[in-house]
Amino acid sequence: xxxxxxxxxxxxxxxxxxxxxxxxxxxxxxxxxxxxxxxxxxxxxxxxxxxxxxxxxxxxxxxxxxxxxxxxxxxxxxxxxxxxxxxxxxxxxxxxxxxxxxxxx
Numbered sequence: 415x416x417x418x419x420x421x422x423x424x425x426x427x428x429x430x431x432x433x434x435x436x437x438x439x440x441x442x443x444x445x446x447x448x449x450x451x452x453x454x455x456x457x458x459x460x461x462x463x464x465x466x467x468x469x470x471x472x473x474x475x476x477x478x479x480x481x482x483x484x485x486x487x488x489x490x491x492x493x494x495x496x497x498x499x500x501x502x503x504x505x506x507x508x509x510x511x512x513x514x515x516x517x518x519x
Contacts, residue, residue, distance in 0.1 A: 436470040
């Protein structure tokens with residue numbers, strides 16, 4: 415774990431921690447290191463209380479599922495991110511993920 419990410423986690427700045435690690439996971443996905451990305455994301459969700467998970471974390475999980483063409487996981491994380499995006503006020507993204515969810519079911 416990067417020093418900055420460690421500091422954010424230690425300070426309970428869960429949003430900054432997740433944003434940093436989600437960006438790192440996205441880079442791993444782009445380089446096709448799917449196992450590394452999944453391990454990193456799993457570590458994030460184990461370190462963050464469930465009610466503090468932000469959409470960036472689920473976006474990274476969805477990107478991983480899309481890269482692996484895992485429709486079951488795409489649907490699972492779409493179902494998690496949609497209400498979160500609505501809560502965050504990002505209805506446009508929520509609608510896009512709703513369409514994606516409908517296309518994989």
